[in-house]
Amino acid sequence: MRVATWNINGVKARIESLLTWLAETQPDVACLQEIKSVTEGFPAERIAEAGYQCVVHGQKGFNGVALLSRLPVEDVVTGLPGEPDPGQSRYIEALVTGDTGVCRVGCLYLPNGNPIATEKFAYKLAWMEAFEAYVRGRLALEEPLVFAGDYNVIPTPQDARRPEAWVNDALFQPATRAAYQRLTRLGLTDGIRACNPEPGIYTFWDYQAGAWQKDDGIRIDHLLLSPQAADRLTASGVDRFTRGWEKPSDHVPAWVELQ
Protein backbone atom coordinates (compact mmCIF):
# COMPACT_ATOMS: atom_id res chain seq x y z
CA MET A 1 0.00 0.00 0.00
CA ARG A 2 1.42 3.35 -1.03
CA VAL A 3 0.50 6.37 1.08
CA ALA A 4 1.51 9.80 -0.22
CA THR A 5 1.20 13.38 0.99
CA TRP A 6 1.28 16.60 -1.03
CA ASN A 7 0.71 20.22 -0.10
CA ILE A 8 -0.85 21.12 -3.43
CA ASN A 9 -1.28 24.90 -2.84
CA GLY A 10 -4.73 25.22 -4.43
CA VAL A 11 -6.45 22.12 -5.81
CA LYS A 12 -8.25 24.00 -8.60
CA ALA A 13 -5.05 25.67 -9.80
CA ARG A 14 -3.30 22.28 -9.72
CA ILE A 15 -5.97 19.81 -10.89
CA GLU A 16 -4.19 18.82 -14.12
CA SER A 17 -0.92 18.26 -12.26
CA LEU A 18 -2.76 16.25 -9.60
CA LEU A 19 -4.34 13.94 -12.18
CA THR A 20 -0.99 13.48 -13.97
CA TRP A 21 0.75 12.68 -10.70
CA LEU A 22 -1.95 10.18 -9.64
CA ALA A 23 -1.70 8.39 -12.99
CA GLU A 24 2.11 8.33 -12.97
CA THR A 25 2.76 7.29 -9.36
CA GLN A 26 -0.41 5.34 -8.52
CA PRO A 27 -0.67 6.02 -4.78
CA ASP A 28 -3.35 4.04 -2.96
CA VAL A 29 -3.97 6.95 -0.61
CA ALA A 30 -3.10 10.59 -1.26
CA CYS A 31 -3.24 13.18 1.52
CA LEU A 32 -3.62 16.73 0.22
CA GLN A 33 -3.13 19.98 2.12
CA GLU A 34 -3.85 23.61 1.30
CA ILE A 35 -6.62 22.70 -1.10
CA LYS A 36 -7.92 26.29 -0.63
CA SER A 37 -11.43 25.20 -1.52
CA VAL A 38 -14.71 24.66 0.24
CA THR A 39 -15.80 21.02 0.40
CA GLU A 40 -18.56 21.56 -2.20
CA GLY A 41 -16.07 23.12 -4.64
CA PHE A 42 -13.60 20.22 -4.50
CA PRO A 43 -13.13 18.60 -7.97
CA ALA A 44 -14.23 15.17 -6.67
CA GLU A 45 -15.80 14.11 -9.99
CA ARG A 46 -12.64 14.40 -12.07
CA ILE A 47 -10.71 12.61 -9.33
CA ALA A 48 -13.37 9.88 -9.21
CA GLU A 49 -12.85 9.34 -12.95
CA ALA A 50 -9.22 8.59 -12.08
CA GLY A 51 -10.40 5.91 -9.65
CA TYR A 52 -10.19 7.74 -6.33
CA GLN A 53 -12.88 8.55 -3.83
CA CYS A 54 -12.44 11.75 -1.84
CA VAL A 55 -13.12 12.70 1.74
CA VAL A 56 -12.74 16.44 2.12
CA HIS A 57 -12.50 18.97 4.95
CA GLY A 58 -12.61 22.25 3.07
CA GLN A 59 -12.42 25.92 3.96
CA LYS A 60 -13.00 29.09 1.99
CA GLY A 61 -9.79 30.63 0.66
CA PHE A 62 -7.24 29.08 3.00
CA ASN A 63 -6.07 25.76 4.43
CA GLY A 64 -8.30 22.75 3.70
CA VAL A 65 -7.32 19.07 3.59
CA ALA A 66 -8.50 16.04 1.63
CA LEU A 67 -7.86 12.33 1.55
CA LEU A 68 -8.03 10.51 -1.79
CA SER A 69 -8.22 6.71 -1.84
CA ARG A 70 -8.61 3.96 -4.40
CA LEU A 71 -9.13 1.51 -1.51
CA PRO A 72 -12.24 1.32 0.67
CA VAL A 73 -12.36 3.92 3.46
CA GLU A 74 -14.34 4.05 6.71
CA ASP A 75 -14.17 5.67 10.15
CA VAL A 76 -13.67 9.20 8.76
CA VAL A 77 -12.63 11.82 11.34
CA THR A 78 -13.01 15.45 10.23
CA GLY A 79 -11.05 18.02 12.22
CA LEU A 80 -8.47 17.26 14.91
CA PRO A 81 -10.23 16.42 18.20
CA GLY A 82 -9.26 19.10 20.74
CA GLU A 83 -7.81 21.47 18.12
CA PRO A 84 -7.42 25.10 19.25
CA ASP A 85 -9.42 26.65 16.37
CA PRO A 86 -12.02 24.40 14.70
CA GLY A 87 -12.65 27.18 12.18
CA GLN A 88 -9.40 26.23 10.42
CA SER A 89 -9.60 22.99 8.41
CA ARG A 90 -6.32 21.22 9.11
CA TYR A 91 -7.01 17.53 9.77
CA ILE A 92 -8.85 14.59 8.24
CA GLU A 93 -8.42 10.88 8.88
CA ALA A 94 -9.77 7.57 7.61
CA LEU A 95 -9.26 3.86 7.99
CA VAL A 96 -8.14 2.30 4.70
CA THR A 97 -8.37 -1.40 3.89
CA GLY A 98 -5.82 -2.93 1.51
CA ASP A 99 -4.87 -6.45 0.41
CA THR A 100 -2.30 -6.77 3.19
CA GLY A 101 -4.42 -5.28 5.97
CA VAL A 102 -5.81 -2.01 7.27
CA CYS A 103 -4.01 1.27 7.82
CA ARG A 104 -5.36 4.33 9.59
CA VAL A 105 -4.21 7.44 7.73
CA GLY A 106 -4.24 10.92 9.24
CA CYS A 107 -3.77 13.90 6.89
CA LEU A 108 -2.59 17.07 8.60
CA TYR A 109 -1.71 20.66 7.78
CA LEU A 110 0.15 22.01 10.79
CA PRO A 111 0.10 25.81 11.21
CA ASN A 112 3.05 27.74 9.81
CA GLY A 113 3.46 29.86 12.95
CA ASN A 114 5.20 32.93 11.53
CA PRO A 115 6.01 35.53 12.69
CA ILE A 116 7.36 33.99 15.90
CA ALA A 117 6.71 37.02 18.12
CA THR A 118 2.94 36.79 17.55
CA GLU A 119 -0.07 34.71 18.55
CA LYS A 120 0.47 32.74 15.33
CA PHE A 121 3.45 30.98 16.86
CA ALA A 122 1.53 30.24 20.07
CA TYR A 123 -1.23 28.78 17.90
CA LYS A 124 1.26 26.51 16.14
CA LEU A 125 2.54 25.18 19.47
CA ALA A 126 -1.02 24.76 20.79
CA TRP A 127 -1.93 22.78 17.67
CA MET A 128 1.13 20.55 18.12
CA GLU A 129 0.15 19.94 21.74
CA ALA A 130 -3.38 18.92 20.75
CA PHE A 131 -1.95 16.69 18.03
CA GLU A 132 0.43 14.97 20.47
CA ALA A 133 -2.43 14.23 22.85
CA TYR A 134 -4.47 12.79 19.98
CA VAL A 135 -1.55 10.69 18.71
CA ARG A 136 -1.06 9.21 22.20
CA GLY A 137 -4.62 7.94 22.15
CA ARG A 138 -4.29 6.57 18.63
CA LEU A 139 -1.02 4.76 19.44
CA ALA A 140 -2.81 2.94 22.26
CA LEU A 141 -4.85 1.17 19.57
CA GLU A 142 -1.65 -0.62 18.51
CA GLU A 143 -2.57 -0.64 14.82
CA PRO A 144 -0.83 0.52 11.64
CA LEU A 145 -1.06 4.33 11.59
CA VAL A 146 0.39 6.88 9.19
CA PHE A 147 0.26 10.59 10.05
CA ALA A 148 1.08 12.28 6.77
CA GLY A 149 1.17 15.94 5.90
CA ASP A 150 2.74 19.35 5.89
CA TYR A 151 4.14 19.57 9.43
CA ASN A 152 5.80 22.95 8.82
CA VAL A 153 8.74 21.65 10.87
CA ILE A 154 12.40 21.42 9.82
CA PRO A 155 13.38 18.62 12.22
CA THR A 156 17.20 18.96 12.04
CA PRO A 157 19.87 21.12 10.32
CA GLN A 158 20.31 18.28 7.80
CA ASP A 159 16.77 19.03 6.61
CA ALA A 160 17.68 22.42 5.14
CA ARG A 161 20.17 23.44 2.47
CA ARG A 162 20.89 26.62 4.46
CA PRO A 163 19.87 25.99 8.09
CA GLU A 164 21.31 29.34 9.13
CA ALA A 165 18.66 31.09 7.05
CA TRP A 166 15.88 29.57 9.17
CA VAL A 167 17.03 30.23 12.74
CA ASN A 168 14.48 33.00 13.26
CA ASP A 169 11.68 31.13 11.49
CA ALA A 170 8.82 29.31 13.21
CA LEU A 171 9.64 26.14 11.23
CA PHE A 172 13.05 25.80 12.89
CA GLN A 173 12.50 27.21 16.38
CA PRO A 174 13.80 25.14 19.32
CA ALA A 175 10.25 24.93 20.71
CA THR A 176 8.96 23.71 17.34
CA ARG A 177 11.68 21.09 16.98
CA ALA A 178 11.19 19.96 20.59
CA ALA A 179 7.46 19.48 20.04
CA TYR A 180 8.16 17.44 16.89
CA GLN A 181 10.77 15.39 18.75
CA ARG A 182 8.21 14.61 21.48
CA LEU A 183 6.06 13.08 18.73
CA THR A 184 8.84 10.85 17.44
CA ARG A 185 9.74 9.83 21.01
CA LEU A 186 6.23 8.48 21.43
CA GLY A 187 7.39 5.76 19.07
CA LEU A 188 6.62 7.22 15.63
CA THR A 189 9.11 6.57 12.81
CA ASP A 190 10.03 9.21 10.21
CA GLY A 191 9.14 7.19 7.10
CA ILE A 192 11.23 9.26 4.69
CA ARG A 193 14.39 9.28 6.80
CA ALA A 194 14.10 5.56 7.58
CA CYS A 195 14.86 4.74 3.93
CA ASN A 196 16.74 7.91 2.90
CA PRO A 197 19.45 8.79 5.45
CA GLU A 198 21.49 10.99 3.12
CA PRO A 199 21.37 14.82 3.26
CA GLY A 200 19.77 16.89 0.51
CA ILE A 201 16.24 15.43 0.74
CA TYR A 202 13.83 18.36 0.51
CA THR A 203 10.09 18.75 -0.03
CA PHE A 204 9.72 22.54 -0.33
CA TRP A 205 11.42 25.25 -2.35
CA ASP A 206 10.17 28.83 -2.15
CA TYR A 207 8.76 30.37 -5.33
CA GLN A 208 10.96 33.39 -4.74
CA ALA A 209 14.63 34.17 -5.30
CA GLY A 210 15.32 31.16 -7.51
CA ALA A 211 15.18 28.74 -4.57
CA TRP A 212 14.43 25.76 -6.85
CA GLN A 213 17.21 26.59 -9.31
CA LYS A 214 19.68 26.85 -6.40
CA ASP A 215 18.23 23.74 -4.70
CA ASP A 216 17.69 25.94 -1.65
CA GLY A 217 15.10 23.61 -0.11
CA ILE A 218 13.79 22.36 3.21
CA ARG A 219 12.19 19.09 4.33
CA ILE A 220 8.93 19.90 6.10
CA ASP A 221 6.45 17.33 4.72
CA HIS A 222 6.60 14.13 6.74
CA LEU A 223 5.00 10.71 7.17
CA LEU A 224 5.18 9.46 10.75
CA LEU A 225 4.51 5.74 11.25
CA SER A 226 3.34 3.77 14.28
CA PRO A 227 5.44 0.67 15.11
CA GLN A 228 2.85 -1.54 13.40
CA ALA A 229 3.14 0.55 10.21
CA ALA A 230 6.93 0.87 10.43
CA ASP A 231 7.19 -2.93 10.55
CA ARG A 232 5.57 -2.97 7.10
CA LEU A 233 7.71 -0.19 5.55
CA THR A 234 9.55 -1.33 2.42
CA ALA A 235 10.39 1.94 0.64
CA SER A 236 9.84 5.69 0.73
CA GLY A 237 10.72 8.73 -1.30
CA VAL A 238 10.03 12.24 -2.54
CA ASP A 239 8.56 13.04 -5.98
CA ARG A 240 11.00 15.86 -6.62
CA PHE A 241 10.26 15.89 -10.34
CA THR A 242 6.90 17.64 -9.86
CA ARG A 243 8.71 20.84 -8.78
CA GLY A 244 10.03 21.17 -12.32
CA TRP A 245 6.57 21.03 -13.88
CA GLU A 246 4.77 24.05 -15.25
CA LYS A 247 2.90 26.00 -12.59
CA PRO A 248 4.22 23.78 -9.77
CA SER A 249 3.20 23.75 -6.15
CA ASP A 250 6.02 25.01 -3.91
CA HIS A 251 5.85 21.59 -2.17
CA VAL A 252 6.45 18.16 -3.75
CA PRO A 253 4.83 14.83 -2.77
CA ALA A 254 6.42 12.44 -0.28
CA TRP A 255 5.37 8.80 0.08
CA VAL A 256 5.83 5.51 1.90
CA GLU A 257 5.29 1.99 0.63
CA LEU A 258 3.89 -0.47 3.18
CA GLN A 259 3.86 -4.25 2.70
Place this chain on the structure above:
DNA sequence: ATGGCGCGTCAAACGCGA
Protein backbone atom coordinates in the same frame (compact mmCIF):
# COMPACT_ATOMS: atom_id res chain seq x y z
C1' DA B 1 19.73 44.03 3.96
C1' DT B 2 15.68 43.54 1.35
C1' DG B 3 12.61 41.31 -1.56
C1' DG B 4 11.93 38.41 -4.89
C1' DC B 5 6.22 34.48 -6.21
C1' DG B 6 1.74 32.51 -6.43
C1' DC B 7 -3.19 31.55 -4.97
C1' DG B 8 -7.77 33.01 -3.61
C1' DT B 9 -10.91 36.68 -3.07
C1' DC B 10 -12.86 39.83 -5.74
C1' DA B 11 -12.83 42.80 -9.11
C1' DA B 12 -7.80 46.51 -6.68
C1' DA B 13 -5.17 45.46 -3.86
C1' DC B 14 -4.55 42.41 0.10
C1' DG B 15 -4.04 38.30 3.28
C1' DC B 16 -1.39 34.48 3.55
C1' DG B 17 2.16 31.21 2.94
C1' DA B 18 7.27 29.54 4.54
